[in-house]
Amino acid sequence: MKKKFLDLINKKNKSKIVSLTSYSKNIATILDNFCDIVLVGDSLGSVLYNYKSTREVSLNTMIEHSKSVRMGIKKSVMVVDMPHNTYRNPKEALKNAKKIMSKTKCDAVKLEGGKKVYEIIKTLIKNKIPVMGHLGLLPQSDTTFKFKGKKKSERDRIFKDAKLLEKAGVFSIVLECVEASLAKLITQNIKVPTIGIGASKYCDGQILVFDDLIGLNPMNYRFVKKYLNIRKEISKAISNYSEDVRKKKFPNKRNSY
Numbered sequence: 001m002k003k004k005f006l007d008l009i010n011k012k013n014k015s016k017i018v019s020l021t022s023y024s025k026n027i028a029t030i031l032d033n034f035c036d037i038v039l040v041g042d043s044l045g046s047v048l049y050n051y052k053s054t055r056e057v058s059l060n061t062m063i064e065h066s067k068s069v070r071m072g073i074k075k076s077v078m079v080v081d082m083p084h085n086t087y088r089n090p091k092e093a094l095k096n097a098k099k100i101m102s103k104t105k106c107d108a109v110k111l112e113g114g115k116k117v118y119e120i121i122k123t124l125i126k127n128k129i130p131v132m133g134h135l136g137l138l139p140q141s142d143t144t145f146k147f148k149g150k151k152k153s154e155r156d157r158i159f160k161d162a163k164l165l166e167k168a169g170v171f172s173i174v175l176e177c178v179e180a181s182l183a184k185l186i187t188q189n190i191k192v193p194t195i196g197i198g199a200s201k202y203c204d205g206q207i208l209v210f211d212d213l214i215g216l217n218p219m220n221y222r223f224v225k226k227y228l229n230i231r232k233e234i235s236k237a238i239s240n241y242s243e244d245v246r247k248k249k250f251p252n253k254r255n256s257y
């Protein structure tokens, strides 16, 4: 395993892992100063393209956004989501993961699921493609979008899946919308870091969708803390600009040739 992944794993029980999504270069440049992991998430399907679900995101869309993000990343571990229907069997997954790695120069790919993708993840790792797992709420296949871990059968399955992903050799696991005590149990029982989104303080690290954190997304989710009201700030700036244009204050001499 490469040093940057070992460094991440070594943070477990020492310091929290900071992670955010990015879909483009300029934002990635800023995030790279503060994050351990930058994820090009397929959440871009709903955030940028207004798709009903992440299932509509194509491999090429992920690759183009990832190429942009790559230009902004110097030190963070850059992970790219493998979109829906690009890893239905080991052969298909390997072909598409290789394409993502070679075209985007990312460090790793992320796949959703446990037992169902165990052989697929093993194949990727055997072929030197680092993999991040994703358990709990799986947006590519979920229909209810409710938090996970209420029923004992569901808790047992997610816990077993986490142990399986660890065995397959992932370098970390995203836990999405997982009940707090289950997230704690998983985190305490696997050697690789858990990265939570709506999965409590007990995870080894946290991830949020960048647009949610800055308040660009007007929706409110329980698991998001908005650190900025960027819509207000943008509105103020655009209002000033439109007033300046209408009152012929912009452009002035300094802005002209």
Ligand code: KIV
Residues within 6 Å of the ligand: 021, 039, 040, 041, 042, 043, 044, 081, 174, 176, 197, 207, 208, 209
């Ligand atoms: O697609 C995404 O942005 C993600 C994060 C929410 C973890 O998978």
